[in-house]
Amino acid sequence: MQLKFDWLIVLENLRRGIMVTDTNLEAPSGPRIIYVNQAWLRMTGYGREELAGKTPRMLQGKHTDRAVLTLLKKKLLRREVFHGQTWNYRKNGEPFLMNWYCYAIYGERPKPIYYIAEQEDVTEIESLRMKQRLLADPQDQEALQFFAVLRKL
Numbered sequence: 109m110q111l112k113f114d115w116l117i118v119l120e121n122l123r124r125g126i127m128v129t130d131t132n133l134e135a136p137s138g139p140r141i142i143y144v145n146q147a148w149l150r151m152t153g154y155g156r157e158e159l160a161g162k163t164p165r166m167l168q169g170k171h172t173d174r175a176v177l178t179l180l181k182k183k184l185l186r187r188e189v190f191h192g193q194t195w196n197y198r199k200n201g202e203p204f205l206m207n208w209y210c211y212a213i214y215g216e217r218p219k220p221i222y223y224i225a226e227q228e229d230v231t232e233i234e235s236l237r238m239k240q241r242l243l244a245d246p247q248d249q250e251a252l253q254f255f256a257v258l259r260k261l
């Protein structure tokens with residue numbers, strides 16, 4: 109098996125968004141964004157040059173659920189893997205539903221050296237699912253709330 113190959117080209121061409129940060133979780137300056145791949149830039153509409161010194165909080169907004177973020181922090185501090193969905197916002201202000209995993213990357217020592225997130229925009233697939241739910245029950249509150257965020261009802 110060949111271990112010496114161009115990892116950056118692989119990361120840049122993954123279909124999922126990848127974000128790597130430092131391990132300082134304290135607001136307002138941490139966690140700082142260290143790297144994002146091209147899928148992440150396409151998903152959010154930002155350019156790489158706009159991310160210097162920024163934290164992933166730049167994606168948060170009115171409908172971002174604080175409880176999910178509290179859970180994320182708790183999981184990372186307990187060295188567990190976080191998986192969740194949250195409303196985030198593209199550069200143009202458009203909301204999208206982010207499905208993401210977040211966890212620590214370890215080097216040779218037991219202390220984390222980076223945090224990484226694997227992220228995917230699931231707005232379209234969730235819209236289809238929520239439409240089905242509304243067909244079955246036009247009063248489905250979760251589905252109504254979903255489209256209220258997208259302002260599509």
Ligand SMILES: Cc1cc2nc3c(=O)[nH]c(=O)nc-3n(C[C@H](O)[C@H](O)[C@H](O)COP(=O)(O)O)c2cc1C
Nearest residue numbers: 127129135139164165167168177181196223224225
């Ligand atoms: C690697 C990594 C990626 C993150 N990506 C996002 C993201 O895409 N969207 C988001 O809302 N928060 C994201 N966060 C969470 C925020 O950076 C922050 O940790 C969260 O808001 C909890 O901290 P706070 O309670 O101080 O705001 C990410 C955190 C890490 C460590």
